Amino acid sequence: MTETRTTCPYCGVGCGVIARVDADEVSVRGDESHPANRGRLCVKGSALGETTGLAGRLLYPEVDDQPVSWDHALDTAGSRLREIIDIHGPQAVAFYASGQLLTEDYYAANKLMKGFIGAANIDTNSRLCMSSAVVGYKRAFGEDIVPCSYDDIEQTDLVVLVGSNAAWTHPVLYQRLVQARNANPAMKVVVIDPRRTATCDIADLHLDLAPGSDAGLFVGLLNAIDGEEGDAQQLAHDWPLARVAAFCGLAEEAVATFYAWFIAAPRAVTLYTMGINQSVSGSDKCNAIINVHLASGKIGRSGCGPFSLTGQPNAMGGREVGGLANQLAAHMNFTPDDLSRVARFWGSERLAQTPGLMAVELFDAIARGEVKAVWIMGTNPAVSLPDSHAVCQALAACPLVMVSEVMRDTDTSRFAHIRFPALGWGEKDGTVTNSERRISRQRSFLPAPGEAKPDWWIIARIAQQLGHGAAFAWDHPHAIFAEHAALSAFENHGERVFNLAELASLTRAQWDGLVPWQWPIDPEALTRARRVPVVPQTHGATPDALYPFILNSGRIRDQWHTMTRTGYVPRLMQHRDEPTVDISPADAARLGVQDGQLARISSARGLMVARAQINSGQRAGELFAPMHWNSCFSRQGKINALVEGRCDPHSGQPESKQTAVRLMPW
Ligand code: SF4
Known part of the structure; x- marks a missing residue:
């Protein structure tokens, strides 16, 4: 029997794993000494031992x-x-x-x-x-700095999650957040996401804003912060509360509550990921988030900062x-x-x-x-x-x-x-x-x-x-x-x-024994930081009579990317074993779609077939489908057959969150 300290190959949390090999059987457990996870693993990580078989492997050139x-x-x-x-x-x-x-x-x-x-x-x-996040950091700090650590989530007063279903996509980080919240009931959590996701279970406030309107919300927050004047602040003055609420499709009271909490909180961390980055204006959204941390001084100290979570x-x-x-x-x-x-x-x-x-x-x-x-x-x-x-x-x-x-x-x-x-x-x-x-x-x-x-x-x-x-x-x-x-x-x-x-x-021995080590932050880069003027754009898809829905895409809890590993683990397939599409109850009733019925979703580029899930957390006029399915597991479940390759002009990151589509019951 051997045991080896290694790292999970899935999401950007980067959990430490102890892999045990015993008579050709591989099993894993969380590494308690690893600062990222302190012994925890999510369901994907804990199934790693089941992915090491040779079925389907390419073994020869x-x-x-x-x-x-x-x-x-x-x-x-x-x-x-x-x-x-x-x-x-x-x-x-x-x-x-x-x-x-x-x-x-x-x-x-x-x-x-x-x-x-x-x-x-x-x-x-x-x-x-995360290429939009890189542009955001470089424009603000002059270099690609991520000015936060996971510990900040446990040392803060307010956690804002934007475009992130961390409960499913960064599960161990979410577990750390839940534990921190339990230890400090005064901590507040705001989730900003068009969908009501599993992450909202912990939210004190869920802002189900219109898809892609995030920059408007944060530019409005910049306006509400009594910050130093400058180009970014000047532009923000055009975004009073009423305009923000209309732009984002939110109640003014809800927006005002978020702003009041952010401004009053001594410390705040904003976690953002694909819902922000995968957009034709992703870089600007990142800068809109960074701007409010700079303007409020919630950066460069523990429990504070704009924190881009990477996917890989x-x-x-x-x-x-x-x-x-x-x-x-x-x-x-x-x-x-x-x-x-x-x-x-x-x-x-x-x-x-x-x-x-x-x-x-x-x-x-x-x-x-x-x-x-x-x-x-x-x-x-x-x-x-x-x-x-x-x-x-x-x-x-x-x-x-x-x-x-x-x-x-x-x-x-x-x-x-x-x-x-x-x-x-x-x-x-x-x-x-x-x-x-x-x-x-x-x-x-x-x-x-x-x-x-x-x-x-x-x-x-x-x-x-x-x-x-x-x-x-x-x-x-x-x-x-x-x-x-x-x-x-x-x-x-x-x-x-x-x-x-x-x-x-x-030395090779020192490299081999390297314990997890964190790159330091250059404090001078934070002092050089600048607020980047942002003009919020309307969302990235234009629904019309032919394609009236906005289709959003993302990960589900138990699958990874295009399923070439996780798709072969039976217990991970138990969560969802086929492509699905989430639809609001109102839209389902209007179209006569039953829960569990097959549906055809099409855009100007392609077609996919998925099983409808009626979900009260889904806004009317919007759909959500997983990104994972490929031809090996479903010939017609490939969502990217529908998605257009429009990109952020600064980062080149494609708009994967908004595609105009129509849905018809099968
Ligand atoms: Fe792996 Fe899960 Fe940790 Fe992500 S949260 S690194 S998938 S064990």
Whole structure:
């Protein structure tokens, strides 16, 4: 029997897990020593042991659907990539990675694409998760700072949850909130969400505002705060209570109560996630939230701050290594100084000089034939990207699709010419960074199955094929971590906050034994902070007579992303075993929809079929369906077949929360 301390691979809470292997049986329990969860696990995390079987796994490299040796797969990939780069240039190549990658894998992919292939066309599914939050923080603080910790939730007087069903999507954090509330009955909780969700069970006030009107609510709050004058405050004066209430579709008394509580509370934390970020105006919504914390002084001290919760376990790690097309490694930007610093550190003569294609743009460029080779790592864009039929068509026409995957058959891998078998959770080794900037180790405790390899290894071998092997000659993820930390420290004036050289000099044994460690906050960045003027926009979908409903999408309690792991665990399927659509009682009665009846939901782009759930927590005129279902579990349950790929102009994050649709009983 062995026990290994590792980290849950699902949501951004980043819970510590103790994995026990006993005669090939894997079981897990929460790690009491991990600061994120202190021993707790949610239902998904506690079922991790049931996801380590090999059913459905991709265990051998494949070229054109045939199992081949690693040498053959790498040679083929290398020669096809070289040919495309030689003929069409580096901009014809793109990588699409994932917040499921470990930081070391992410660093390797980013280095190869930006540093040595020479285009910045590497984006990730984190674009769909928190890129609006990144823009919000960078505009306010000049850098991507998350100025909060989970402990703040336990040390505050008011918790505001906006666009977050934390009870289902960040369950352990929600449990911590419930416990804190029980210990301090004076603490107030406000939930701002068009839907009445499980999170509302703890709410003292639920504001069921009109979809997408969040910025109006927070600009109105800024107006109500007697703050220092400035551009943002000037604009806010146009948003008195009556206008806010009308804009948000709320009673004036309810809005006034929220404002009075926020202003009176000595300390307040605002938690926000996909309901804010996944919007055509997500960046502005983030800044509207940050503005009220700056104006009220509820920031930079315990129990205070605007806190973006990431959806994935390593969304923050991706941000650290430049896993987005519009940034360089180590939080650096495409500025002359940063470009020079990265190029000299990597010894790269072909470092990409301009930002690359962001997720939706990237697949549009594939559809137009401009990108001719895409390497997809650890994610399933054929299900998770908006307008998924168009994504599938783009992949079908792309001359070279390579996937690094754990599972053999996914909606995306169907289009792959080359499949690389990647190690999964429990097999791979590296680090992840959670929503509160805490680096934890994910450790291997299972042998590599078949011929599966770590993602960083596959990337390094392809680099070798392309003639860049010397810059990728790592023998262990520790060497990549040390290089990443050394780049962070290289000519870095941020050393005042933390001696990064110390991190870079960790021995392999020290890295292996790394206890969860939180990046410090740069206090000077908080003092430099600025309020960003925000003009609230109307919501992001325009219902009409043909498509009269607004369709919202999100996670359900027991599933993860496109179900390629959780969908195979029977007890997790017991919660919901098929696609559903929540509809208000009034709409159901008007359309003659019975509870449990199948319904067709369609938009201008596609159709899905789901089982209707009549839900009194659903506003009339609005629907909600889970984001998870894919072709393996339901041929017609893919919500992103309906969703249009409209994006926030600043962050490139798509509007996944509002699609104009119609619903008809089946
Ligand atoms: Fe895993 Fe998130 Fe659940 Fe924690 S709360 S066990 S990180 S899914």
